Amino acid sequence: MNLTKYIESHRDAHLNELLEFLRIPSVSTKSEHKPDIERAAKWVAEKLRGAGMDTVEIVPTKMHPLVYGESLEAPGKPTVLFYGHYDVQPPEPLDLWTSPAFEPTVRNGNLYARGTADDKGQVHIHLKALESLRQAEGKLPINVKVMIEGEEEVGSESLWGFVTENKQRLKADALVVSDTSMLGRGVPSITYGLRGLNYYQIGVTGPAQDLHSGVFGGAVPNPITILCELFAKLHDKNFRVNIPGFYDDVATLSRAERKALNSLPWKEKEFRKTVGAPELCGEKGYSIVERVWCRPTLELNGIWGGYTGEGSKTVIPSKAYAKFSTRLVPNQDPQKIARLVEKHIRSLLPKTVKMKFEVLSTGKPWVAPFTHPIFKTAQQALEQGFGKKAVFIREGGSIPFVTQMYDTFKVPCVLMGFGLPDENAHAPDEHIALENYFGGIKSIAHFYEGLAKLEAAA
Amino acid sequence: MNLTKYIESHRDAHLNELLEFLRIPSVSTKSEHKPDIERAAKWVAEKLRGAGMDTVEIVPTKMHPLVYGESLEAPGKPTVLFYGHYDVQPPEPLDLWTSPAFEPTVRNGNLYARGTADDKGQVHIHLKALESLRQAEGKLPINVKVMIEGEEEVGSESLWGFVTENKQRLKADALVVSDTSMLGRGVPSITYGLRGLNYYQIGVTGPAQDLHSGVFGGAVPNPITILCELFAKLHDKNFRVNIPGFYDDVATLSRAERKALNSLPWKEKEFRKTVGAPELCGEKGYSIVERVWCRPTLELNGIWGGYTGEGSKTVIPSKAYAKFSTRLVPNQDPQKIARLVEKHIRSLLPKTVKMKFEVLSTGKPWVAPFTHPIFKTAQQALEQGFGKKAVFIREGGSIPFVTQMYDTFKVPCVLMGFGLPDENAHAPDEHIALENYFGGIKSIAHFYEGLAKLEAAA
Numbered sequence: 004m005n006l007t008k009y010i011e012s013h014r015d016a017h018l019n020e021l022l023e024f025l026r027i028p029s030v031s032t033k034s035e036h037k038p039d040i041e042r043a044a045k046w047v048a049e050k051l052r053g054a055g056m057d058t059v060e061i062v063p064t065k066m067h068p069l070v071y072g073e074s075l076e077a078p079g080k081p082t083v084l085f086y087g088h089y090d091v092q093p094p095e096p097l098d099l100w101t102s103p104a105f106e107p108t109v110r111n112g113n114l115y116a117r118g119t120a121d122d123k124g125q126v127h128i129h130l131k132a133l134e135s136l137r138q139a140e141g142k143l144p145i146n147v148k149v150m151i152e153g154e155e156e157v158g159s160e161s162l163w164g165f166v167t168e169n170k171q172r173l174k175a176d177a178l179v180v181s182d183t184s185m186l187g188r189g190v191p192s193i194t195y196g197l198r199g200l201n202y203y204q205i206g207v208t209g210p211a212q213d214l215h216s217g218v219f220g221g222a223v224p225n226p227i228t229i230l231c232e233l234f235a236k237l238h239d240k241n242f243r244v245n246i247p248g249f250y251d252d253v254a255t256l257s258r259a260e261r262k263a264l265n266s267l268p269w270k271e272k273e274f275r276k277t278v279g280a281p282e283l284c285g286e287k288g289y290s291i292v293e294r295v296w297c298r299p300t301l302e303l304n305g306i307w308g309g310y311t312g313e314g315s316k317t318v319i320p321s322k323a324y325a326k327f328s329t330r331l332v333p334n335q336d337p338q339k340i341a342r343l344v345e346k347h348i349r350s351l352l353p354k355t356v357k358m359k360f361e362v363l364s365t366g367k368p369w370v371a372p373f374t375h376p377i378f379k380t381a382q383q384a385l386e387q388g389f390g391k392k393a394v395f396i397r398e399g400g401s402i403p404f405v406t407q408m409y410d411t412f413k414v415p416c417v418l419m420g421f422g423l424p425d426e427n428a429h430a431p432d433e434h435i436a437l438e439n440y441f442g443g444i445k446s447i448a449h450f451y452e453g454l455a456k457l458e459a460a461a
Numbered sequence: 462m463n464l465t466k467y468i469e470s471h472r473d474a475h476l477n478e479l480l481e482f483l484r485i486p487s488v489s490t491k492s493e494h495k496p497d498i499e500r501a502a503k504w505v506a507e508k509l510r511g512a513g514m515d516t517v518e519i520v521p522t523k524m525h526p527l528v529y530g531e532s533l534e535a536p537g538k539p540t541v542l543f544y545g546h547y548d549v550q551p552p553e554p555l556d557l558w559t560s561p562a563f564e565p566t567v568r569n570g571n572l573y574a575r576g577t578a579d580d581k582g583q584v585h586i587h588l589k590a591l592e593s594l595r596q597a598e599g600k601l602p603i604n605v606k607v608m609i610e611g612e613e614e615v616g617s618e619s620l621w622g623f624v625t626e627n628k629q630r631l632k633a634d635a636l637v638v639s640d641t642s643m644l645g646r647g648v649p650s651i652t653y654g655l656r657g658l659n660y661y662q663i664g665v666t667g668p669a670q671d672l673h674s675g676v677f678g679g680a681v682p683n684p685i686t687i688l689c690e691l692f693a694k695l696h697d698k699n700f701r702v703n704i705p706g707f708y709d710d711v712a713t714l715s716r717a718e719r720k721a722l723n724s725l726p727w728k729e730k731e732f733r734k735t736v737g738a739p740e741l742c743g744e745k746g747y748s749i750v751e752r753v754w755c756r757p758t759l760e761l762n763g764i765w766g767g768y769t770g771e772g773s774k775t776v777i778p779s780k781a782y783a784k785f786s787t788r789l790v791p792n793q794d795p796q797k798i799a800r801l802v803e804k805h806i807r808s809l810l811p812k813t814v815k816m817k818f819e820v821l822s823t824g825k826p827w828v829a830p831f832t833h834p835i836f837k838t839a840q841q842a843l844e845q846g847f848g849k850k851a852v853f854i855r856e857g858g859s860i861p862f863v864t865q866m867y868d869t870f871k872v873p874c875v876l877m878g879f880g881l882p883d884e885n886a887h888a889p890d891e892h893i894a895l896e897n898y899f900g901g902i903k904s905i906a907h908f909y910e911g912l913a914k915l916e917a918a919a
Binding site for chain 2: 031032033034092200211220230232233281302306311324353356364399430
């Protein structure tokens with residue numbers, strides 16, 4: 004059967020199988036979901052077998068299992084290593100979901116559920132592209148290695164151990180990842196740059212226990228106030244991060260790249276609509292696209308302390324906490340930045356409180372040239388899948404693994420993403436446009452088919 | 462039977478009955494506890510009847526019922542109006558209680574449970590003092606009106622309506638309240654000053670929904686950061702509240718009062734031990750006692766926004782919230798302060814966010830002279846109950862009702878408290894010293910007995 008025909012005729016079957024995948028609440032950050040994580044790993048392994056991989060393994064790790072599969076039936080043809088993740092962000096706040104996070108629902112041509120865009124939906128695109136190629140053509144036209152991990156949303160701690168232990172086995176001519184977004188609806192995109200990410204948590208303790216704000220208020224340190232005063236000092240009025248040395252290693256953007264990025268068919272109006280805030284803000288001297296793709300940030304991701312229930316409680320809490328993160332760009336070093344952040348925060352804290360400072364994860368930024376012929380193949384495949392010319396973009400999100408792979412294997416990394424920036428990847432009502440899911444399967448199948456025409460490097 | 466003998470021989474019975482009262486989780490701020498509130502009101506009414514009140518009513522209000530009882534069997538003798546509350550603060554955080562908040566437990570001479578000190582334990586002291594007088598002497602030596610409300614911890618909204626509708630009926634020669642603390646262990650105290658309290662909640666909205674901090678970070682307003690930057694501006698480096706006009710009406714303390722307050726047998730070492738913070742802090746130019754009793758404050762009581770669960774989530778939240786309060790001193794006007802606070806906060810907020818500002822409650826401060834002979838009677842009664850001379854103190858907490866009653870009825874307000882400052886009134890492991898509970902019953906019985914010797918005002 005013809006490849007395109009096979010894909011077209013299996014739309015319903017593919018979609019129904021995706022719903023099954025999305026129903027597994029594989030939240031990696033919460034220990035209560037450990038059994039769901041195991042179930043998701045098994046599910047992925049089973050589908051890899053179904054797509055005809057010769058070898059499929061569920062690799063246990065210290066945290067969550069990694070699923071590895073390979074098909075090496077095309078001697079002399081290129082080998083790609085596909086990477087994705089089956090774990091998802093927590094669904095909270097639950098009350099803001101229109102339909103429940105783990106009960107996938109189609110509305111207006113979009114499929115809603117946690118993991119649709121990030122990254123189960125995109126992983127499934129590859130599983131179904133491989134299955135379609137195998138079914139339509141009898142065998143895969145290239146060699147494929149597939150590595151799907153379960154810790155991406157919590158820092159991919161086990162992944163690198165597996166990679167370094169299996170360096171020879173994982174060798175490939177290119178790394179392929181689908182965990183990014185398209186620039187906009189109808190604009191297929193290849194991402195050549197990502198920001199790095201360090202994630203931190205701090206806890207500030209003032210009084211040894213919660214105190215009555217009437218009896219003690221006025222004479223004791225309030226850890227919430229101190230936390231606020233601390234974070235107020237971490238940005239200047241031009242929205243620059245106010246930590247000594249933070250920008251020291253930031254690479255200057257070339258005039259040519261700035262021009263290219265600012266000329267993309269990116270729609271500020273749509274961005275503003277998605278954000279929905281009264282006004283935007285950001286670092287002085289940079290366009291919005293530059294701010295989110297090419298400039299480092301420090302963002303508070305969560306804060307809590309004291310009484311947060313209904314009504315009032317006159318308490319001075321003992322403790323207050325914050326989660327925050329720094330997005331990093333070339334050539335910032337995550338370890339160095341973590342040291343600078345902790346050092347500066349410690350220097351700002353008054354003696355009235357104690358602090359626990361934790362670095363939950365670190366990750367390097369990645370930007371790479373897109374001159375290798377594989378990028379041309381990818382661009383053509385996307386045009387076959389979407390009927391539109393693909394563009395080259397950067398993205399503000401982080402896939403630390405891409406940097407590590409790029410640094411280690413020195414092969415091109417092709418990031419073909421099928422999400423959209425307004426698909427609420429880490430928020431309630433996460434979704435994927437069905438046209439991009441189906442277009443993705445077509446594009447990836449054609450991409451793997453096209454790669455067979457390229458020469459293998461080895 | 463002799464009064465003292467009666468009280469001594471009923472220690473176990475009194476204590477067991479108190480345990481029953483404390484087991485009712487009468488948390489007024491949470492709607493889920495509405496049935497418990499009703500149960501607590503009925504319990505109080507029943508005990509008032511048991512103490513021999515002629516009339517006992519459970520008065521329905523818009524929120525939580527008020528219990529009223531009276532005994533007018535002593536014509537020509539003074540009439541006291543006793544006020545207390547049967548509602549309690551929420552017990553959270555639950556995991557910090559050594560024994561559960563609503564399972565009263567005795568340890569080291571202290572009774573632990575939510576409401577022991579604030580205010581069920583102290584209300585029970587009066588119920589048992591009245592019962593003891595009635596049982597030992599056949600009838601009450603004075604006229605007593607008792608008003609126990611269920612909304613004190615949420616701003617006493619219904620109370621004042623009841624008072625103004627029953628002004629004639631509530632007339633008395635003095636108001637008696639037991640909802641304050643002793644200066645320290647073994648120092649019976651009469652409180653002549655309280656701070657006022659305004660309680661606020663604000664919610665700041667940036668983006669219309671939670672956003673991925675990678676995809677959007679650097680170009681959109683973060684409501685947590687903005688909340689932090691806002692609260693960082695509300696204090697100056699000398700710990701003064703940085704809101705224009707906030708101190709305008711604050712009455713200057715007389716040299717004599719400052720001297721008296723700073724000469725009290727107050728133990729800074731014990732205060733520091735109770736607080737347990739690495740260091741204390743507070744408004745420059747004032748002693749600790751002055752800071753907590755006589756100076757206004759602005760305190761954050763709760764903050765929340767973004768991801769607060771286990772691990773990491775890279776989100777820029779749509780909303781962030783804070784609860785905070787201002788403690789007020791003479792002659793600050795709560796309404797005026799609420800306006801100043803809102804106006805200043807609105808002026809500080811950037812245009813990138815929207816804000817909802819709520820005043821959850823307001824309450825005036827109270828300070829009054831203690832020259833009326835009733836204070837001498839109270840002092841002597843406390844000496845009979847505790848074997849130690851009672852002192853006159855101020856307190857940092859708030860009982861807005863006392864101000865209202867003082868302003869309306871122009872009668873002396875006698876605040877005889879049996880709590881201790883380290884009894885965690887609004888915190889986990891709230892407790893009351895059993896010696897103060899039993900000493901309180903004796904003192905109040907002797908106080909009411911002693912009042913019979915004073916002339917009625919009418």
